[in-house]
Amino acid sequence: NDEAARAANNGALPPDLSLMVKARHGGCNYIFSLLTGYPEEPPAGAVVQEGLNFNPYFPGTGIAMARVLYDGLVEYDDKTPATTSQMAKDVVEFLNWTAEPEMDDRKKMGWKVMAVAGTLFALSVWVKRYKWTVVKTRKLVYNPPTTKAVRNPSSPRTETHTEGQGFLK
Known part of the structure; x- marks a missing residue:
């Protein structure tokens, strides 16, 4: 007292x-x-x-x-x-x-958190390295449009036809 x-x-x-x-x-x-x-x-x-x-x-x-x-x-x-x-x-x-x-319990929990964080880090490295290689090494090719002269026998004038426009993989 x-x-x-x-x-x-x-x-x-x-x-x-x-x-x-x-x-x-x-x-x-x-x-x-x-x-x-x-x-x-x-x-x-x-x-x-x-x-x-x-x-x-x-x-x-x-x-x-x-x-x-x-x-x-x-x-x-x-x-x-x-x-x-x-x-x-x-x-x-x-x-x-x-x-x-609660300090001892908090330190034990800290070891568990570090183990989970390490596992998630290793998993994220694996995903970045092996799963994103397809995206990172992809090659895009541009084919410029080509013009051909097409003659229609029923028409007195010559028409142009465009092929190959756009991006191709």
Whole structure:
């Protein structure tokens, strides 16, 4: 609930980090740096307000969230060393998954789309190469019209007759 969250974070309501991975520029890296960026002592000259903790990766360097990850805080079943960096990486990967749980399915679908697109591309190359060769190699010949003089014995004048007009294959 919100009251317990505010009490645990010095009165500030913590953000929903499940979407913060996608909302921030450099989301995964930002969350990782935020979780691991608490120095033991603030650097000399850094001004931190009362009730805030110094974190150079947070805008303004003063954050209400205290350091939450320490070495050896959890114990992994496979005996992986529980360093702050390893735990922060696990948290970031989990938050990335919660922000986009369909990512694995989308990547599998991408492989299927690429396979179908490749097949269609190969088919279109085949059609262009083997089916269109008849159209592309066709030769059109033009036979100009020829005129013959034809004499009709019943008529005193000579008639002309035209043959061979048009395009032939």
